[in-house]
Amino acid sequence: MKQLRIGGYGPGIVTIAAGISPGLTEVAAPSFLAAHPSLPVLYAAGELDSGLLTAFDARDGLTPLDERPSEGSLPCHVAVDPTGSLLAAANYGDGTAIIQRLDGRGAFDGDPIVLRHKGSGPVAGRQEGPHAHQAVFHDGLLHVSDLGTDEIRRYRYDGTPVEPIVLHPGTGPRHFAFAGSRLYVAGELDGAVTLIDGEWRTVAPASRHEGENSLSHLQLEGDLVYVGNRGPNTISVLRAADLSLVAEVPSGGDWPRHFAIDGDRLYVANQRSNAVTVFALRDGVPEPTGEAYEVESPACVLIT
Structure with a gap:
């Protein structure tokens, strides 16, 4: 089994690997994780009102490498572009997204490009303003889903906005x-x-x-x-x-917030039942294996 990195709203990032006791790296509310495509570096979005993005050296455990504000509230997603030169983060609280350069070590380099947004939607209590939820690099653009405005916002890598998908x-x-x-x-x-x-x-x-x-x-x-x-x-x-x-x-638990697929295995983070459940994929259909990992309030599973 590869390493499972599990983030959420518990005391930190849990690492699970075959033959090794689960390890805990303490960090506040690491609700989403991303790995650098070519370096042993892991990134965590700390989903707090005063949000933080943390980079970890993952060569021997998880050692803090760098830390920066997310420039918004409640960062809930982080992603790295395929070249490993840019990181993006989405802040649910106020809808702000950022594009951040990365240096040769995978640390944050220079000031971020801050992408603020306005707008709302018809669902009372959920769409009173923008709520950025995921950031994806695709086809030369950064795409940001906005739960509050019913858009996939799109930006060039210099921060210039282009027509959104409505x-x-x-x-x-x-x-x-x-x-x-x-x-x-x-x-x-x-x-x-x-x-x-x-x-x-x-x-x-x-x-x-x-x-x-x-x-x-x-x-x-x-x-x-x-x-x-x-x-x-x-x-x-x-x-x-x-x-x-x-x-x-x-899903094998309560409130399946996230999951990850690795070959013929599916790992589901059931947030409210404090467990990551394991499924086998048979012709693409998940079948329970009976395996589960006890993790406090899991919200993200990353396979490295």
């Missing part, structure tokens, strides 16, 4: 993924997955269960789309071609 009012875009010209978006507020390919759009419910469903993470693997359903507490598997439902299985 979603149906009340979607509440959370996590998203690209496959060629196709864009798949998980709507936290409407409980549906939206597929966009040019002018063609398909919207499909992520769960067959009735009642509220706050979608969490979305991930593409081959010709399948995986999405977490908070409320039904399930993981759904959809066909990437048309969003038809392949399977929906219990």
